[in-house]
Amino acid sequence: MIPDILSQGQYATVYNFLSLVIASQLFTAVFLLISLPRVLPRYRQAITVAIVVCGIAAYHYFRIFDSFKDAFISKAAGGAGDYSQAVGVSFNEGYRYVDWLLTVPLLLVELIAVLALARKVQSGLLMRLVPAAALMIALGYPGEISGDNGLRGLFGLLSTIPFAYILYVLFVQLSKSLNTQPVSVRKTIGRLRFLLLLSWGVYPIAYLLPLLNISGADAWVFKQVGYSVADIVAKAVYALIIFGIAKAKSYEDNA
Amino acid sequence: MIPDILSQGQYATVYNFLSLVIASQLFTAVFLLISLPRVLPRYRQAITVAIVVCGIAAYHYFRIFDSFKDAFISKAAGGAGDYSQAVGVSFNEGYRYVDWLLTVPLLLVELIAVLALARKVQSGLLMRLVPAAALMIALGYPGEISGDNGLRGLFGLLSTIPFAYILYVLFVQLSKSLNTQPVSVRKTIGRLRFLLLLSWGVYPIAYLLPLLNISGADAWVFKQVGYSVADIVAKAVYALIIFGIAKAKSYEDNA
Amino acid sequence: MIPDILSQGQYATVYNFLSLVIASQLFTAVFLLISLPRVLPRYRQAITVAIVVCGIAAYHYFRIFDSFKDAFISKAAGGAGDYSQAVGVSFNEGYRYVDWLLTVPLLLVELIAVLALARKVQSGLLMRLVPAAALMIALGYPGEISGDNGLRGLFGLLSTIPFAYILYVLFVQLSKSLNTQPVSVRKTIGRLRFLLLLSWGVYPIAYLLPLLNISGADAWVFKQVGYSVADIVAKAVYALIIFGIAKAKSYEDNA
Amino acid sequence: MIPDILSQGQYATVYNFLSLVIASQLFTAVFLLISLPRVLPRYRQAITVAIVVCGIAAYHYFRIFDSFKDAFISKAAGGAGDYSQAVGVSFNEGYRYVDWLLTVPLLLVELIAVLALARKVQSGLLMRLVPAAALMIALGYPGEISGDNGLRGLFGLLSTIPFAYILYVLFVQLSKSLNTQPVSVRKTIGRLRFLLLLSWGVYPIAYLLPLLNISGADAWVFKQVGYSVADIVAKAVYALIIFGIAKAKSYEDNA
Amino acid sequence: MIPDILSQGQYATVYNFLSLVIASQLFTAVFLLISLPRVLPRYRQAITVAIVVCGIAAYHYFRIFDSFKDAFISKAAGGAGDYSQAVGVSFNEGYRYVDWLLTVPLLLVELIAVLALARKVQSGLLMRLVPAAALMIALGYPGEISGDNGLRGLFGLLSTIPFAYILYVLFVQLSKSLNTQPVSVRKTIGRLRFLLLLSWGVYPIAYLLPLLNISGADAWVFKQVGYSVADIVAKAVYALIIFGIAKAKSYEDNA
């Protein structure tokens, strides 16, 4: 699925977007780290998890970026002309699944932690969400690496079961817990769920592309850009909203 | 627009200026990070954003510097003689737009945050300034990468609309809010606006150069030096002035 | 024992697992470092040791990862095809023993420290556990590097003596000290011991493989994956459980 | 002026001295950063500037070191034999001027800040010292890069004017302010001024060498060693003395 | 004295020991940095110096490690076979003297600082120990780099004079000051002096080897291992004992 040839413009687009993700994730983590003392201790667990998630993402994007840079090379002066696959190096898409395995469960921990629910309710939700998230990623992987569209479809389907379950827990079961949240943040939390839905939805759609016979360099570049934007939204923007909720709740609790 | 050949002196000039920007941005960030506890909590958001802005700039200049170093090579002993474009690597100017997309909105956040206005006034200003800044950069990009002077002019013009709007908000709408600021800092804030105008103005002017048919290695070197100086003023010097305002206001608030 | 040839899939599997370990250890250390102030001072020694252990592991996995990447190379475009051993570089398995020499004793320190026993009981336990752990690793090393199965068996046996002693101290002698622990954490500590047993058991089993004449690329890849998973459990997961115990005890002590 | 050939001993001498400077500056910065809480808040500005100065110097020496390592190469086994200039890389002396432009004014800020004079006196001194320092470096640069001895002499002379002015401010104007300093530190401050004079004097003398027709590999190696020692004295040793003054004054103020 | 050929086993041994030193020094520094708040302010100077010493050592071992890795190369697949000296790179032993020049005086500062003697006694001891330590290293250097055994012997002898003086100050003059130390730590301090004697003694012995006509790859590997172990004992283990003393004294002072 990795294209043999990228034009200079396509190469530069992927290059710049990957770098954009590094900067976004790294400096969101830095921002949150410096700002941590500004929320009450009870919300710091959520922010700490957010820092770790953005940090892990930055680490993986450093690797993805380097992998991309090495994997496509031009032989023209000034890097003009086409970029073709280098000898002996492949663009490693596997990093994404390694990243998701660690960060997707943590994104749910982040959300639950900022709600600061009763200890029992909280652990009940985590017991359901975290394993489902890990399962979802683990089931998607064999489909991703298999060259066979049948297997891809099958594992995609299996992976969708825990995905649906996560959405059910978030949109149905979680709803009554939201009533205990201060009015001022209830709306933000609601919108956060939709932002989660929207950004997470990008990944199964990208997964479908080969099944839809969409391929070629343009589609691939588009997919990389899509992943990049989705990753920034699902981790960095998401973290900043969670930080906003934590600040608003800290303010309310103190009043 | 990237010159084919640079003299050793031209190469060294760009090289040293890029390194100067790295050191300036990185250590302004370090200085502010260590000094953060010296301003009152209510001004720390502004300084935190300043740290992040200088940090992002340092990150991008590390990349730009490495990109430059790889992109031009000499074949003479001791690096004497001319530097020509290397095979397979281009000097990546795209980093600048990636940088601006993240930092230019944040520079406005920094300014508004240090004013510590009423929550509603503040969010009103941010709602207008941040999207305008993002739009300004996004509209400039297609013109920058297009080889066509017509497109360049068109997108430059479109990008100037949000630019003008930002200046209008800063110089007209913001003015009445300045009356609520302590007398001691009012003059500094006024001067800060002009420093912003001056340094930001460098970018659209540099953008015009190809339209004015100014090209060649000398002009290009001059542009790199201009960008470097403007970036130091618009981020590092600007951040230090904001820090000065935050210190002065902390002092007044405590008195 | 290092295979001459790895398929692209085998190469990618080892590659991704090694990177997973880096991210897990590094960010567990980061998480604990940020969270340190959330436990009472008397439990910070345990968490500090946990940070150091995960940090050391991350450092070694960076080296192991780079060593692996350099040691196997493909000559096909895009890194397709088989990976064979590069000229002049070997995959350095020795790092693992260097790592164990430092971290295995510290893992026991971590466990004893979180119990916060009477000073005398504590130093009594450490005096027995730490030298035993160091001895266990030191005795295993000559067997590991020797090509001879007889020596391997002999040193493996010798190394098993301190191993058995450690288990005896942990499962017999330590048991009465557990009665002084608050009820709320007693169960967790018990389970932690079993997790330790389970994960530590992986290493002597892997050591046996050549004696059982199990070899070839598949077995080797399986061993690398096994080490990776065992290392994450024995250090990162273990550290997080210790942190949980420290938090629970901090909470009890304050009540 | 860069020699074509260095003997192995000359190469090793420069190499080890450059590395010595890195370690000295970097770990002076680390030491001061950890020790910052040990002086009263009113002296932290001075120490923070000292940290930044040593940090910037470490950064530049990392670059200078790498530049030196790449610029001279031996072709004998084990790096024995002579080192000649590599193809395509030059030893970049320009870094020194970039460094000075940033650090020399800051060294004066450091000194004035630790005196903790009345706000007005302080800003009066800074207004004179900082621009003079920047001017001194800026005027020296064209002479340094010009191959022409006439220009070198001219710009050296021009640069000496602000240099003399700085010394006048420090040794004449500052003297009466010293009377307000606690007796215990007055002597140290006096000696600090002489240490400044001594170490700063190295730079104009080194600048004179080509005018005195002193050249060749030995003189060049001697100059690099001289710069290294002067940089350690003028930044790291100087910073430690300033820290000593800040500690002594913190102690007095508390008594 | 650097051997022309190392066997794979010899290469791996040096390699793994150098890496062990990096990990030991780096993470001792990290451990002490995190643990610093756990001792009383009056002992933090000692621990800060210990952090700096271990940090400097880690820095130098990173360089020594890289230098070693580059200096010996194998031409066999998988790095099997012999390692011979590479073209153009030498293993730089000079780093050790650069390291000692900085760290050996600081090791004595560390020791004196943790005793927290009367200010006058303390500065009296430092005035004698620090210059003696610097002199000892500086005198050893010319002998080390000279190829001539006569010069080696001469400078070794000269260097032994300050060495003997240091031991005299530590074992005779310091002894009466130890009576002012709390009983609980007196024994530890006594043992620390012997550990110092033991580990420092390794260096002059290693220095003698060429005079004793002991050479060849085995002796050289043994020397590298000896240096590595001595460095870990003289810096990391030493620092941890000093930390233990500081903790014990903090506890006493509070009681």
Ligand SMILES: CC1=C(/C=C/C(C)=C/C=C/C(C)=C/C=O)C(C)(C)CCC1
């Ligand atoms: C349902 C489904 C999938 C879901 C993936 C998701 C939901 C990934 C989320 C990733 C995030 C949030 C990353 C943040 O940076 C797969 C595995 C593609 C396989 C096909 C079916």
Ligand SMILES: CC1=C(/C=C/C(C)=C/C=C/C(C)=C/C=O)C(C)(C)CCC1
């Ligand atoms: C109006 C205009 C532009 C404005 C750019 C600006 C205002 C950039 C500011 C950058 C800053 C402040 C960077 C700091 O480091 C473009 C995009 C060049 C396109 C042409 C029209």
Ligand SMILES: CC1=C(/C=C/C(C)=C/C=C/C(C)=C/C=O)C(C)(C)CCC1
């Ligand atoms: C008994 C035994 C061994 C035990 C090794 C162990 C118990 C290692 C534990 C490592 C850990 C916990 C690493 C964490 O990352 C050896 C040396 C293989 C040699 C054969 C006999």
Ligand SMILES: CC1=C(/C=C/C(C)=C/C=C/C(C)=C/C=O)C(C)(C)CCC1
């Ligand atoms: C007067 C004079 C000069 C002075 C340079 C000085 C005073 C530099 C100080 C540098 C320091 C303090 C560096 C610290 O690391 C120049 C520019 C060589 C040009 C010739 C005349």
Ligand SMILES: CC1=C(/C=C/C(C)=C/C=C/C(C)=C/C=O)C(C)(C)CCC1
């Ligand atoms: C007496 C003597 C020497 C002593 C060296 C010492 C005592 C070095 C200590 C180094 C330490 C403590 C390093 C820690 O990492 C030399 C210079 C070899 C030269 C021969 C005579």
Ligand code: NA
């Ligand atoms: Na490339």
Ligand code: NA
């Ligand atoms: Na991702």
Ligand code: NA
């Ligand atoms: Na170059």
Ligand code: NA
């Ligand atoms: Na910029």
Ligand code: NA
């Ligand atoms: Na490889």
Ligand code: NA
């Ligand atoms: Na391990």
Ligand code: NA
């Ligand atoms: Na070299």
Ligand code: NA
């Ligand atoms: Na300098």
Ligand code: NA
């Ligand atoms: Na090698």
Ligand code: NA
């Ligand atoms: Na050493």
